[in-house]
Amino acid sequence: xxxxxxxxxxxxxxxxxxxxxxxxxxxxxxxxxxxxxxxxxxxxxxxxxxxxxxxxxxxxxxxxxxxxxxxxxxxxxxxxxxxxxxxxxxxxxxxxxxxxxxxxxxxxxxxxxxxxxxxxxxxxxxxxxxxxxxxxxxxxxxxxxxxxxxxxxxxxxxxxxxxxxxxxxxxxxxxxxxxxxxxxxxxxxxxxxxxxxxxxxxxxxxxxxxxxxxxxxxxxxxxxxxxxxxxxxxxxxxxxxxxxxxxxxxxxxxxxxxxxxxxxxxxxxxxxxxxxxxxxxxxxxxxxxxxxxxxxxxxxxxxxxxxxxxxxxxxxxxxxxxxxxxxxxxxxxxxxxxxxxxxxxxxxxxxxxxxxxxxxxxxxxxxxxxxxxxxxxxxxxxxxxxxxxxxxxxxxxxxxxxxxxxxxxxxx
Amino acid sequence: xxxxxxxxxxxxxxxxxxxxxxxxxxxxxxxxxxxxxxxxxxxxxxxxxxxxxxxxxxxxxxxxxxxxxxxxxxxxxxxxxxxxx
Numbered sequence: 001x002x003x004x005x006x007x008x009x010x011x012x013x014x015x016x017x018x019x020x021x022x023x024x025x026x027x028x029x030x031x032x033x034x035x036x037x038x039x040x041x042x043x044x045x046x047x048x049x050x051x052x053x054x055x056x057x058x059x060x061x062x063x064x065x066x067x068x069x070x071x072x073x074x075x076x077x078x079x080x081x082x083x084x085x086x087x088x089x090x091x092x093x094x095x096x097x098x099x100x101x102x103x104x105x106x107x108x109x110x111x112x113x114x115x116x117x118x119x120x121x122x123x124x125x126x127x128x129x130x131x132x133x134x135x136x137x138x139x140x141x142x143x144x145x146x147x148x149x150x151x152x153x154x155x156x157x158x159x160x161x162x163x164x165x166x167x168x169x170x171x172x173x174x175x176x177x178x179x180x181x182x183x184x185x186x187x188x189x190x191x192x193x194x195x196x197x198x199x200x201x202x203x204x205x206x207x208x209x210x211x212x213x214x215x216x217x218x219x220x221x222x223x224x225x226x227x228x229x230x231x232x233x234x235x236x237x238x239x240x241x242x243x244x245x246x247x248x249x250x251x252x253x254x255x256x257x258x259x260x261x262x263x264x265x266x267x268x269x270x271x272x273x274x275x276x277x278x279x280x281x282x283x284x285x286x287x288x289x290x291x292x293x294x295x296x297x298x299x300x301x302x303x304x305x306x307x308x309x310x311x312x313x314x315x316x317x318x319x320x321x322x323x324x325x326x327x328x329x330x331x332x333x334x335x336x337x338x339x340x341x342x343x344x345x346x347x348x349x350x351x352x353x354x355x356x357x358x359x360x361x362x363x364x365x366x367x368x369x370x371x372x373x374x375x376x377x378x379x380x381x382x383x384x385x386x387x388x389x390x391x392x393x394x395x396x397x398x399x400x401x402x403x404x405x406x407x408x409x410x411x412x
Numbered sequence: 413x414x415x416x417x418x419x420x421x422x423x424x425x426x427x428x429x430x431x432x433x434x435x436x437x438x439x440x441x442x443x444x445x446x447x448x449x450x451x452x453x454x455x456x457x458x459x460x461x462x463x464x465x466x467x468x469x470x471x472x473x474x475x476x477x478x479x480x481x482x483x484x485x486x487x488x489x490x491x492x493x494x495x496x497x
Contacts, residue, residue: 120459124445288449350484358487362442
């Protein structure tokens with residue numbers, strides 16, 4: 001891939017999987033398009049914890065809700081030092097290896113004080129101040145295509161929202177939103193498969209953030225990054241720029257293609273299930289349960305842990321250095337935890353889903369993500385109550401770390 | 413099914429005139445804020461997302477269904493409804 005080419009999405013070619021219990025591959029094309037049959041087979045097989053030795057490292061894939069919940073609480077033995085589902089090969093670990101994304105790339109105690117720095121800005125009440133900006137943004141995006149009677153709901157809508165909300169929150173130039181999207185996909189989507197791409201975009205982001213944070217360290221502004229730099233946190237003293245660059249890295253990376261994926265998955269669902277769409281369009285009081293159900297059924301995010309020592313689990317041992325994927329999406333399809341787990345039930349009242357994770361690393365931005373999802377899908381329904389996916393075969397999905405539609409042709 | 417058992421149990425308490433009490437385990441709570449979104453009449457959250465029960469956890473009769481709802485939607489199994497005995 002040349003430097004000027006935009007990343008392309010869609011399943012990558014991998015060696016076919018013959019046995020999912022011992023050789024799973026989350027990049028298998030069919031798995032990316034629909035992982036649910038694999039999870040069900042694994043749970044039914046009596047071997048719900050699959051493993052693989054692909055990509056040079058043993059990695060485990062739990063598929064039971066109870067197992068994922070239990071594994072998420074084995075801290076710090078199962079460490080967050082490498083939260084990406086595929087690690088960089090040893091010979092690719094150049095550049096600044098201390099450039100990280102706390103608290104998601106940290107274990108306690110660093111995880112605790114860095115998390116406390118950012119949580120207040122993401123409380124349910126604090127995120128409300130981003131609502132009006134998000135409403136206006138969604139309306140202006142819809143203004144741009146509503147008269148055409150069609151659009152790509154992933155590219156023209158869902159993808160446009162989170163980078164602008166985050167840029168607005170962090171005080172970055174909103175005109176750079178397309179760059180942010182490209183960078184984040186370079187790290188989390190294409191870069192997972194291609195270490196060269198991953199390191200390239202990681203370094204682009206690092207240099208951008210060092211510039212942004214350093215300029216605020218020298219000349220504080222009335223914005224969030226300046227607030228973070230000025231916080232009275234003893235552990236940060238003397239390394240303010242480095243810490244805030246790391247936090248900004250998380251805030252930039254973690255909120256973009258995750259939230260975009262959830263918005264896109266919601267529109268995909270209602271654009272392919274006319275009965276649910278009509279029901280929700282007729283009764284907006286169903287929004288809260290419907291959106292939680294979309295989060296459960298189409299959970300976008302899988303994270304990873306790496307064992308710091310041998311960790312016995314069930315009848316197996318996760319050996320030091322091995323990875324465990326926090327398969328939150330798979331856990332959310334476990335029939336033992338959810339009645340009719342394989343069905344989208346938009347008025348589901350019992351829904352303990354863990355789309356935002358579980359345990360101490362629960363997504364710090366979950367309230368902002370929910371707000372964006374609520375505003376994006378609600379505004380769409382208000383403006384465009386009748387719509388459908390115009391060509392289901394043309395829908396493409398990204399998967400692996402973050403799953404969601406990347407092409408979503410819609411007509412209305 | 414468990415939901416209906418809870419409901420039967422609540423009804424039994426109600427017959428005896430027992431007040432239900434909402435108990436949130438702050439060690440288990442990870443700040444998902446699902447309870448606050450569903451039942452701000454019963455729960456509030458602090459700046460760090462930690463949930464706490466309002467009114468010492470007292471659950472008025474008309475909010476018993478909401479209390480059951482937040483129990484059933486907590487991803488961390490951190491919320492319980494207990495008899496006020």
